[in-house]
Amino acid sequence: xxxxxxxxxxxxxxxxxxxxxxxxxxxxxxxxxxxxxxxxxxxxxxxxxxxxxxxxxxxxxxxxxxxxxxxxxxxxxxxxxxxxxxxxxxxxxxxxxxxxxxxxxxxxxxxxxxxxxxxxxxxxxxxxxxxxxxxxxxxxxxxxxxxxxxxxxxxxxxxxxxxxxxxxxxxxxxxxxxxxxxxxxxxxxxxxxxxxxxxxxxxxxxxxxxxxxxxxxxxxxxxxxxxxxxxxxxxxxxxxxxxxxxxxxxxxxxxxxxxxxxxxxxxxxxxxxxxxxxxxxxxxxxxxxxxxxxxxxxxx
Numbered sequence: 001x002x003x004x005x006x007x008x009x010x011x012x013x014x015x016x017x018x019x020x021x022x023x024x025x026x027x028x029x030x031x032x033x034x035x036x037x038x039x040x041x042x043x044x045x046x047x048x049x050x051x052x053x054x055x056x057x058x059x060x061x062x063x064x065x066x067x068x069x070x071x072x073x074x075x076x077x078x079x080x081x082x083x084x085x086x087x088x089x090x091x092x093x094x095x096x097x098x099x100x101x102x103x104x105x106x107x108x109x110x111x112x113x114x115x116x117x118x119x120x121x122x123x124x125x126x127x128x129x130x131x132x133x134x135x136x137x138x139x140x141x142x143x144x145x146x147x148x149x150x151x152x153x154x155x156x157x158x159x160x161x162x163x164x165x166x167x168x169x170x171x172x173x174x175x176x177x178x179x180x181x182x183x184x185x186x187x188x189x190x191x192x193x194x195x196x197x198x199x200x201x202x203x204x205x206x207x208x209x210x211x212x213x214x215x216x217x218x219x220x221x222x223x224x225x226x227x228x229x230x231x232x233x234x235x236x237x238x239x240x241x242x243x244x245x246x247x248x249x250x251x252x253x254x255x256x257x258x259x260x261x262x263x264x265x266x267x268x269x270x271x272x273x274x275x276x277x278x279x280x281x282x283x284x285x286x287x288x289x290x291x292x293x294x295x296x297x298x299x300x
Contacts, residue, residue: 003048004063009039013052013065020068029071029088033098040099049099053091056191067098069193080107082132082166085158089195092126102129105288106260110134110231113258116141119228121217121256123149123177123243124236126198127158128170134231135168145169151176151186151212155197176202177236177243178214186212201237216246221254229254235262235291241272244279251279259294263287 005013012035020028039045051057052067072088079096086093096102110130114120114137122131125148138144148170150156156174163170176184187204188194200209220226229250234240240261244251251259259281263269273283276294286293 003051003061005065009035010065012038013067016071017065017068020070025068025071026073028068029073029075032067032071036098037100040101043104046095046099046101046104050091050095053094053098055193067094080129080133082136082162082168084127084162085165086127087195089193090127090197091192092129092198096129103289103291106130106233106291107133109260109288109293111137113231114138114141114144115230117144117228118230119145119147119226120231121147121149121229121233123232123234125150125159125172126155128162130233131159131170132162132166132168135163135170136166139169145171147171147173149173149175149177151214152197152200153210173215173220175213175215175220176239177217177234177246178202178239179216179242179245180214181216181219182214183211184214186210199237201239203238217243218247218249221247221250226250226254229256231258231260232256233260233291235260237262238268241268241275244272244275248275248279251281255280255296257295260288260291261294262290263292 016028016032019031036049039049051061051064074087076085077097079100086097088094088097092102110133114134118138120134125131131146131148135146148159150159156172159172184202186200186202186209188206188209189199189204190206192199194207234243236243263272280297281294282297284293284295
């Protein structure tokens with residue numbers, strides 16, 4: 001999709017590049033933050049900010065003023081009612097910083113969907129953008145539980161620090177979900193900065209990050225006597241089908257009322273839908289920031 005800047009947006013974002021030449025990267029970053037604040041008011045604006053950040057999409061949108069990687073730094077900010085320490089080399093964290101929001105449609109869904117006492121599972125929690133939103137909302141509703149699966153040690157540390165910083169209840173499981181228990185290699189994506197944690201995967205073609213534990217949700221749920229599950233979010237960079245295959249007994253037994261599953265890989269989409277169909281789940285037709293919504297098939 002070719003996205004172009006209009007005259008006003010082009011001037012606003014070009015000011016950041018001018019500020020870098022005159023005053024350095026810090027001034028550029030702060031100037032771009034102002035432009036991003038206004039652009040990020042709309043969901044389409046958040047998407048444009050993401051395209052300004054992503055080096056992979058840079059050549060596809062030559063008429064869109066880009067956010068320079070030279071402006072990256074570690075910053076302490078408040079976004080979406082929560083306090084964050086963000087590493088702007090990471091695309092997800094940069095979008096949250098500049099646009100003020102990340103995957104706004106998913107956030108609205110969680111705020112509307114969650115009820116008192118819900119148990120939420122967030123697989124591929126990363127820095128906790130959605131896990132913390134869910135935890136904060138459940139705390140406001142009077143209680144609930146958020147379980148975050150995240151295999152990368154540095155992100156596990158960020159999740160723990162962020163939960164403490166924001167006083168949000170969160171259970172972190174330092175593992176990836178998959179089809180079978182095993183050790184696997186987590187790798188970077190060669191198209192991105194090696195510090196871009198959001199695109200690491202078990203199928204990456206870049207440098208090795210670490211060896212990680214892969215667990216089946218069915219095994220984990222049995223061992224931890226999980227007796228309730230209401231909302232599940234799976235965004236694990238291509239491992240969604242494998243994770244669902246290892247979760248079929250849990251999904252059939254506990255019947256969470258909503259699944260949000262990233263479904264962007266054409267080579268695994270058919271298998272993903274087949275597994276969910278076996279578990280009694282149908283797509284609603286809603287796609288929230290590339291996450292398809294599934295709900296249990298109504299019977300009787």
